[in-house]
Amino acid sequence: MLSIRKMRQTKQKKLIEEEIKKIESFFTAEELFHKVKKRDNKFGIATIYRFLRDLKKKEKLHSYLCNRKIVYSKDASSHCHFICQKCGEIKHFDVKSLDFLKIQESICHFQIDVHGTCKKCLKEK
Numbered sequence: 001m002l003s004i005r006k007m008r009q010t011k012q013k014k015l016i017e018e019e020i021k022k023i024e025s026f027f028t029a030e031e032l033f034h035k036v037k038k039r040d041n042k043f044g045i046a047t048i049y050r051f052l053r054d055l056k057k058k059e060k061l062h063s064y065l066c067n068r069k070i071v072y073s074k075d076a077s078s079h080c081h082f083i084c085q086k087c088g089e090i091k092h093f094d095v096k097s098l099d100f101l102k103i104q105e106s107i108c109h110f111q112i113d114v115h116g117t118c119k120k121c122l123k124e125k
């Protein structure tokens with residue numbers, strides 16, 4: 001027989017999974033927490049963090065550092081920034097694969113930060 005605690009955990013897990021399914025792009029743990037909390041106010045953020053950590057271990061979720069925040073994605077396996085050193089603007093761009101690296105390891109996801117001067121700042125020079 002399932003204990004009440006176990007049943008509650010299963011219910012929580014289902015709820016989080018449902019909410020993640022609805023998200024189309026990158027999200028933070030706080031954003032997910034607010035969505036889940038709306039449906040069940042007994043949720044604690046620690047549960048969300050634990051769940052996100054488990055999904056990351058299973059390679060079902062990828063995490064990146066975006067503008068000093070940790071963001072998660074269920075499908076995008078890369079997250080790339082062009083960061084302007086003059087005005088601080090951050091632009092996102094896509095890199096599909098790292099085949100050129102020729103490494104033996106299995107890549108789950110990657111992040112690239114490119115620093116330079118944006119088009120706008122180049123014109124103002």
Ligand SMILES: [Zn+2]
Pocket residue numbers: 059061062063108109
């Ligand atoms: Zn990953």
Ligand SMILES: [Zn+2]
Pocket residue numbers: 065066067079080081092
């Ligand atoms: Zn970003």
Ligand SMILES: [Zn+2]
Pocket residue numbers: 084085086087088089117118119120121
């Ligand atoms: Zn700039």
